[in-house]
Amino acid sequence: MTIEFRRHRYLNPDVRQVLLNVYADVRAPLLHLPNYRVPAFAERLDRHADEPGFEAVIAYEDQEPVGYAYANTLAADDRWWKRMAEPLSQGLTDVPTVALKEIGVRIPWRGTGLARRIHDELLAGRTEERVTLLVNPLAGEGKVQALYESWGYEAINSQQPSPDSPRLTAMIRPVAR
Template sequence: MTTPSTRTDVVVRTYGPGQVPPLIDVAADIWADAHPELVDNPQAASLGLSVQALHRQIIGHLKHQGLTMAVAYADGTPVGFGYAFPCTPQYWFGVDLVDKVPEGARKERLMGLCELAVRPPWQGRGIGAWLHAALIKAINPQWSSLLALPDNKRGQDLYARLGYRYAGPYRNTPDGPEFDLLLLDVRPESAE
């Protein structure tokens, strides 16, 4: 793990689907540092919250055209990552929620933000927001959506600062954990 110095240059680079496979282990390492409470936790692993599950998730998402991964580097060392892809509302929200989200999120270009993680020593420095901005720029959606664990206070605080709003509860599987489905209206006119 890299610790911050007093003078560090942070650079965010974006990668398309063909460039992502060699970065999966880097992303998993960052995710593990950012979520120490989930690493080696059998209960979390049974809910699909593990390094192995992240590997499977990213590999499964590589089929989505437009998938983009953003990685933040501090003096050349990876300290954060995020990835997202354009998706259909039916795919992202599922049949139970698709009719409950705002009409724009159902009809306009939608980005599914799958992961956003920053190593703890680098949290609180704006890196999560930079990663998010890089994904928004690369994918150019009108709406963005993500799933967040309700008790992930740091993540929830970041997403609120970025403008995401609660849209309802969401479960990937009937026995899986309940997430907060969050939505962001990215359209310029929505900021007015």
């Protein structure tokens, strides 16, 4: 499997369409749920692309997009931190942090380590000290959260980003490992 990674620091129409297409394929079983519908994802993607430090990595095999991840920098007063269910520990938001907003791999490439490779490629270019993400603790019957734990993430809190979304576990780890 020869994978090419393409890094994008802004969301042009072509990159946006690739992300929407891959997202629709990756999340196909969930697209009936309001928070997972493609228009809801497109709204989030557009909003995140306008935030500081936006960056996406798209993985290609033979010119076919097979997975992606994107992230952006969090400010100390970012809504990411404000939506946490429990009070945050003193100084947690003062450390430069990047939020991994989305990661996905098409079914034929799952279980190959590609998600980790995309994740690591995205973080390789980051200057922040920590990375945080949200995960549905029920996804894959808990296997997705366990995968992130195996990558060094630790649960720190939870949040429900929107009324249509499930309660998600907030996780964090150092960018460099």
